[in-house]
Amino acid sequence: MTAVDHRRPTARDTVAAEWTKLAGLPRNRRTAAGAVALALLVAALFCLTFGATTGVPLAEQPVFDVLTAGLLGVDAAALVLAVLAAAGAGGEYATGMIRTTFTATPSRGRVLVARALVSAAASWAVSLAAAVGAALVSLLVLWLSGLPAWDATEPAVWRVVLGASLMGPFYALAAVALADLTRSTGGGVAGVAALLVAPTVAGWLPGGQAVVPFLPGEAVHVLAGITGSGQGHASPWSALLVLAVWAVALLLPALGANRRRDT
Numbered sequence: 001m002t003a004v005d006h007r008r009p010t011a012r013d014t015v016a017a018e019w020t021k022l023a024g025l026p027r028n029r030r031t032a033a034g035a036v037a038l039a040l041l042v043a044a045l046f047c048l049t050f051g052a053t054t055g056v057p058l059a060e061q062p063v064f065d066v067l068t069a070g071l072l073g074v075d076a077a078a079l080v081l082a083v084l085a086a087a088g089a090g091g092e093y094a095t096g097m098i099r100t101t102f103t104a105t106p107s108r109g110r111v112l113v114a115r116a117l118v119s120a121a122a123s124w125a126v127s128l129a130a131a132v133g134a135a136l137v138s139l140l141v142l143w144l145s146g147l148p149a150w151d152a153t154e155p156a157v158w159r160v161v162l163g164a165s166l167m168g169p170f171y172a173l174a175a176v177a178l179a180d181l182t183r184s185t186g187g188g189v190a191g192v193a194a195l196l197v198a199p200t201v202a203g204w205l206p207g208g209q210a211v212v213p214f215l216p217g218e219a220v221h222v223l224a225g226i227t228g229s230g231q232g233h234a235s236p237w238s239a240l241l242v243l244a245v246w247a248v249a250l251l252l253p254a255l256g257a258n259r260r261r262d263t
Helices: 011-023 026-048 050-054 063-070 073-095 097-104 108-144 155-164 167-182 185-204 216-224 236-260
Strands: none
Touching: 011 026, 011 108, 026 050, 026 063, 026 073, 026 108, 050 063, 063 108, 063 155, 073 097, 073 108, 073 167, 073 185, 097 108, 108 155, 108 167, 108 236, 155 216, 167 185, 167 216, 167 236, 185 216, 216 236
16 A cells, blocks of 8 residues: 655745646747747847848947847747746636645745746746847857957856846746736736836836836846946846845735635
């Protein structure tokens, strides 16, 4: 007769369970691969049209600007990863599987935090691959155009690549929190979409530029070195603080709502 393990699941067990649910589905792995492919496609599109959209020929553009244009492809990958994260959280409410999850792990806060951390970690790995790939696309465009390439030994190059890779994990975490709060995939996706367009909308409003430095997208740009300290945050550390405050502000309402719900 097989013995039944009645011990309460640990935090490690919960993280392992969330990782299995995320990485175990072939559909999720295909989506992650698709996010990287989309990043490369968008990077090529932005680099090839950079001269036309800015009104300055590509040959006259600083090579660093071409690199940052290519890294806009990572933003497209981040949106795909956010949808994937929201679907993982909101989908359990839609199918009723959330009851099984909470039966196995009664600590609802632990489930939410584990899911957010796993989604963020997986999204960072995919985003890093997308960022490196997008950077190489910009390098290829420069090479095919007969132009000098950016210097891979420059710290600023690696800073912008690593900084761009932070977009995916932050928005994946936001998607999990918002999907859990609204108990729907759509709520998570809509919330992330609002955060993504917030800097643009704020720029249209009177006095909106004063708000932009405190938005997560701008904080990532500061960390990446795309936005200088004089243009926004006082330092990369304050930008990191902005992201941390946003993460806590998104997770706390979801944690509170979880404690008050029956399911």
